[in-house]
Amino acid sequence: MEQPSENNLISEWAGLICDLSQQGQSVAIGVFNTEGQLLEANPAMCYFLDTEPSELKPKNLFINPEFSTFFIEKKEGIVFEGLLTIGNYNDLSYVLSAKVFRRNDLIMVYAEADVAHLFEENNKMSTLNQEVNNLQRQLIKEKKNLQNTLSELKETQQMLIHSEKMNAMGKLVAGVAHELNNPIAFVYSNLFSLEKYIAEVFDAIRQIEQGIESVGNQELSEIVAQLREKNDLDYLEEDISDMTKESKVGIERVKTIVEDLRRFSRLDESDIKQVDLIENIRSTESIVRAEIAQKNIQYQYIGPSQLQLECYPGQLNQAILNVLINAIDAVQPGGLISLIVTEDKDKISIEVTDNGCGIQEEIKNRIFEPFFTTKPVGSGTGLGLSITYKIIHDLHKGSIEVDSVLQHGTKIKLSIPKII
Numbered sequence: 361m362e363q364p365s366e367n368n369l370i371s372e373w374a375g376l377i378c379d380l381s382q383q384g385q386s387v388a389i390g391v392f393n394t395e396g397q398l399l400e401a402n403p404a405m406c407y408f409l410d411t412e413p414s415e416l417k418p419k420n421l422f423i424n425p426e427f428s429t430f431f432i433e434k435k436e437g438i439v440f441e442g443l444l445t446i447g448n449y450n451d452l453s454y455v456l457s458a459k460v461f462r463r464n465d466l467i468m469v470y471a472e473a474d475v476a477h478l479f480e481e482n483n484k485m486s487t488l489n490q491e492v493n494n495l496q497r498q499l500i501k502e503k504k505n506l507q508n509t510l511s512e513l514k515e516t517q518q519m520l521i522h523s524e525k526m527n528a529m530g531k532l533v534a535g536v537a538h539e540l541n542n543p544i545a546f547v548y549s550n551l552f553s554l555e556k557y558i559a560e561v562f563d564a565i566r567q568i569e570q571g572i573e574s575v576g577n578q579e580l581s582e583i584v585a586q587l588r589e590k591n592d593l594d595y596l597e598e599d600i601s602d603m604t605k606e607s608k609v610g611i612e613r614v615k616t617i618v619e620d621l622r623r624f625s626r627l628d629e630s631d632i633k634q635v636d637l638i639e640n641i642r643s644t645e646s647i648v649r650a651e652i653a654q655k656n657i658q659y660q661y662i663g664p665s666q667l668q669l670e671c672y673p674g675q676l677n678q679a680i681l682n683v684l685i686n687a688i689d690a691v692q693p694g695g696l697i698s699l700i701v702t703e704d705k706d707k708i709s710i711e712v713t714d715n716g717c718g719i720q721e722e723i724k725n726r727i728f729e730p731f732f733t734t735k736p737v738g739s740g741t742g743l744g745l746s747i748t749y750k751i752i753h754d755l756h757k758g759s760i761e762v763d764s765v766l767q768h769g770t771k772i773k774l775s776i777p778k779i780i
Contacts, residue, residue, distance in 0.1 A: 388456065388471040396427045405469070408446045408454050420454075423447050427467075436462050444471055453489055540618050548611045555604040562597045632780060637669040637676075637708065641699065644680045648688060655693045663701030669708055670779055672755055679751040682744040683712045683772050690716030690770060707758070710774040719764040727762065748774075756780055 388404035398409065398416045409418035421427070424445040433439065440460035447453030456471035569588075572580045588594070641661070652659050687697050691714050700711040719727060728749040752758045756776045764770040 388469070390469045392427070392467045392469070394431060394465045394467075399466075405471070408456070408471070410448075420446050420448050420452065423449065423453060430460055430462060430467055436464070439467075444469070447489075451489060451493060453486065540614075544611060544615055544618065548608070548615070551604055551608050551611060555601070555608075558597075558600050558604065562593070565593065632670060632672055634668055634670050635673045637667045637671070637710075638663065638665060638701065640673055640677055641680060641701070641710070644677050644684065645699075647681060648684050651685075651688050652697070655688065655691070655695070657688065657691060657694070658696045660696075660698050661701075662698060664703070667701065667703060667708065669776065671776060672751075675751045675755055676776075679748040679774065680710060680712075682748045683774070686744060686772075687712050687714040687716065687770070690714050690718075692716070707775050707777050710776075711771060712774075713769065713771045715769040718766040718768055718770055719762070720766055724762060724764060728760070752776065 388402065388408050390401040390405035390409070391399045393399060398411070398418055401409070401411075401413065401416060403413060406413050406416075408420065410420045411418045422444065425440065430439050438459055439462045440458070442458070444456050444458035444460075445453055446456065458469060458471035461468045461470070569581075569584050572584055645659075645661070684697070684699070691697060696715045698711075698713045700709075700713070702709045702711070728745050749760060752760050752774050757780055758774065758776040761773040761775070762770070763773075
């Protein structure tokens with residue numbers, strides 16, 4: 361059998377080397393234009409750049425040095441020689457020994473990856489990338505924690521401001537109620553005295569008339585009759601009596617309002633205390649009675665006449681008031697609001713139902729978020745229901761349930777354990 365010549369053998373080996381170069385991943389060759397577009401590449405370069413040979417659309421990039429550095433100096437020939445990093449800036453990188461050639465507006469990159477120390481460098485880079493990724497995740501976590509802390513601080517600040525406002529309002533209400541007590545008592549007492557004196561005056565007039573008639577002086581009797589008719593004393597006696605009775609009723613209503621204001625402020629009951637829940641609710645209702653009347657809302661209370669509950673009276677009043685105000689805002693004039701109190705074995709429930717506009721499904725889970733409001737700018741702070749949630753959930757260890765249908769109304773149920 362004829363042995364192949366040396367030239368033929370060299371030719372065969374050259375072809376084999378060329379094939380191995382095309383099939384393996386140890387030598388990567390790519391040609392680029394000045395815009396960084398990949399024009400030609402062998403399979404190894406396609407592998408490192410994460411692209412298909414038929415597409416030549418790399419997903420990985422030159423990380424260090426970046427591609428643009430090959431055009432900083434206007435020279436041809438070798439423009440770079442050393443370690444070249446190709447990757448995606450996240451979790452993948454390849455460190456290659458490379459030479460970069462430039463001719464006119466074309467760049468050719470020749471890189472080798474089969475040098476032993478390159479694997480060590482690659483491992484180091486992978487380790488560093490992993491550490492960087494860990495640090496990034498830690499930074500993201502810390503940033504999120506800081507954002508949450510900032511949000512909580514902002515919420516706490518607003519809560520403190522609101523609490524101070526409510527405290528100031530409570531002091532003002534209690535002070536006004538206290539100052540009104542004396543003049544109300546003075547007027548109330550005087551009305552009783554006035555009613556008594558007026559009755560005595562008209563009784564005296566009748567006695568005078570009777571005395572004149574008994575004397576038999578016809579002329580005087582006629583004069584008295586004329587005076588009674590001229591001054592309409594019969595009407596005055598009846599009207600003055602009605603006026604004093606109505607004034608006493610009015611003063612009684614003022615006394616009730618003042619007492620409701622004092623009870624609502626509950627400055628002397630800021631700690632947990634056994635109170636009559638229904639009395640608390642009635643005092644809270646009096647605060648919104650004017651708004652209910654203004655919108656001609658039909659309001660009904662359903663529940664017991666008395667119910668003892670261990671709670672924080674002032675804060676609970678505030679929670680009920682917030683829910684009632686939201687219900688009033690939600691209903692149209694002539695709408696209906698119901699407040700229902702029920703008692704179970706271990707808890708007491710306060711349910712406020714309205715037939716108002718309802719709550720959209722997509723925002724239903726946000727209504728207790730601080731500063732969230734659907735009211736126009738300047739009309740609401742977004743803190744009412746948030747404060748209610750904290751009072752019921754955090755302070756009283758209770759729960760809040762919301763059931764709402766858009767354009768059909770809303771039901772908010774506050775449940776409080778009998779013993780906190």
